[in-house]
Amino acid sequence: MLWNSIYETALLKRFPYLSLRPASGGEMATIHDVAQDAGVSPTTVSRYLNNRIELPPATAARIDAAIKKLDYRPNLLAKRLSTGKTEAVGLVTPEIREPFFAELASAFEDEADHHGYTVFMSSTRSDRKREIASLERLQDGHVDGLLMMTNTPDDGTLAGLIGERRNVVIVDEDIPGVSVPRLFVENSEGAYQATRHLIEAGHRRIAYLGGPQGLLTVTERREGFLMAMNEAGIAVRSEYVAMGSFAPELARAATVRFLELPLPPTAIFASSDYLAIGAVMGLRDANVSVPDEVSLIGFDDIAFSTLLTPPLSAVRQPVEQLGRQGFLTLLALLNGETPPLLTRLPVELIRRQSVAAPTSKDFRA
């Protein structure tokens, strides 16, 4: 069949040769060329361009004219070698495919762009080697600074590499043992609120889906969960708790196991939306409806939460702010300022339709 042919042939002939660059393919003009054309020295041009000298209007005009005429653009590589600055920052995420990190990255890049920085994004796929590689790029002068996110517990390697650097900011998840600015959310508070929300709806058999051991967010969210349970005088049953990974597949399996219990939970708190997605799949596997049979609440509030059926209630992380403030903190660091070493951003409970009162028949415990 002749798919596409009409459109393509039509367009292919529209712009036979187009280039805005005067000497496309030719040599780029250097600062020496500009200097020569303007009848001054390269030093003068350099200082003029960097606002380190005030020139008489006539000279300035000649330089401007030469720049325009030759279409001069400073060679960034040379500039960097001279100054040691790159005007670029790195953004290290475990997995850019996950909406939480993608949204954070998007906000971070936008903010960086406003400040004239370009960003090196990197998705490590939780590979320690790649995390290390990002740090080495920093060391090698690839970038001026780094915003680092990881979600696998550190054995001291990352901490060693980061040490006391004055150009790294850590966001979302801790890397213990470093003395760089850290930007977290109120994990315990959020988990506490989510759990309270379930308890106030009348639930007492509440299951918990947690992430890998050894992570700050995991520990803190569990603390918040436990605090709410304690406060309400509800004992936490070990068979209602599944921890160890952020993988949706494991959450799915754990959820199925929960539901096979003689006395299954009436509510599930997933300590990340990615885990909540696993729970949704598990609940669907077991043909259990939300929130009629089991209530579900997540943590993150990624954009897709509203599209689930029913729309997912969740603790909302200020992901946009995490990204923007992350960059601003890094920028402060690069400018020699000393931003606070620890910032906690507030979270917010978003009530949608995935939490309801338990049905009375299930209310035996």
Place this chain on the structure above:
Amino acid sequence: MLWNSIYETALLKRFPYLSLRPASGGEMATIHDVAQDAGVSPTTVSRYLNNRIELPPATAARIDAAIKKLDYRPNLLAKRLSTGKTEAVGLVTPEIREPFFAELASAFEDEADHHGYTVFMSSTRSDRKREIASLERLQDGHVDGLLMMTNTPDDGTLAGLIGERRNVVIVDEDIPGVSVPRLFVENSEGAYQATRHLIEAGHRRIAYLGGPQGLLTVTERREGFLMAMNEAGIAVRSEYVAMGSFAPELARAATVRFLELPLPPTAIFASSDYLAIGAVMGLRDANVSVPDEVSLIGFDDIAFSTLLTPPLSAVRQPVEQLGRQGFLTLLALLNGETPPLLTRLPVELIRRQSVAAPTSKDFRA
């Protein structure tokens, strides 16, 4: 309340000072230092490190020892200025938050990493200025090459900037008038299959949600849609067609309008999953159930498709392959090879539960 305090104080004292770098904070060793220590010239060290000379084992050993002793790491900036190569490539997406681009980016980065390249990711938010900025970064030697994606029609500006460069690859959506390798999917074929799928299920009143005018993907997918409709002898009603944007909100509004029609459609083909999400919202607004009252099919097959209720049928784009092959094509270009100027990747119809036969009461037209 004392959120977090336990965890934090415990960790903060664990690694008082840790650094793997011998002279952390001190000066970096240069190639001259290594040369001096090994008793050879910098030239020899450079050539040895770049495999441009074969040295007697004793000399090589001395150099290796010096490198280890001084913890020498080549200064990339200097290397780049000398060689003119950066070993970095750029990836330009309209919006990294959208799952389609995020997944593509993830695959691209993974492939680049395997080949020793680092990647500059950039999310332009469909801002022409930022798209241009990416191209300028290429021109300025920031990166060796660029994989470019845009989803706003070009007025010739981008085409002008790209021209006949030998280090740009265009993916997913065309930029007319350039002669660089382009990597697309079989848009017409996919749309044709999706539409056939609806027709074969018995639908005749089929609505179409398209994107902005002037884009290759939009045009081609509409062609496929029209071809299937024509082939089946179904006239396309203009009130069933909404085009002009990829924004879910507009798709939502258009869907609501469809449903308010005296004779509403029994099926909707959304030419991207982002539009399908808008349709899902619109259908929910109107309290219309899928697929009982209206069938829905999308295009892209992003990961979340399966989580919708019901799971969304869609034309799957090989997004992973788009990313990997995109990098490979770029790499070929950088190595002076000549990859094909146009590659079409196949798409696949994924049947889930969002398409069913129309109910008979609606079968009046």
Place this chain on the structure above:
DNA sequence: CCCGTCCGGTAAACCGGTTTACATGACAAT
């Protein structure tokens, strides 16, 4: 024994900027 060739290496230019230290001329003050 002498010449050519290969081995093992070096000196110096170069990439394209920035920056320090200094030079020249005009003009004001003494």
Place this chain on the structure above:
DNA sequence: ATTGTCATGTAAACCGGTTTACCGGACGGG
């Protein structure tokens, strides 16, 4: 008339590599 100062600029070193052109000595062949 001399000195000091400001305005306007410049020469040259430097950033840290790569690369070109060349060199001395050993060794092999005629």
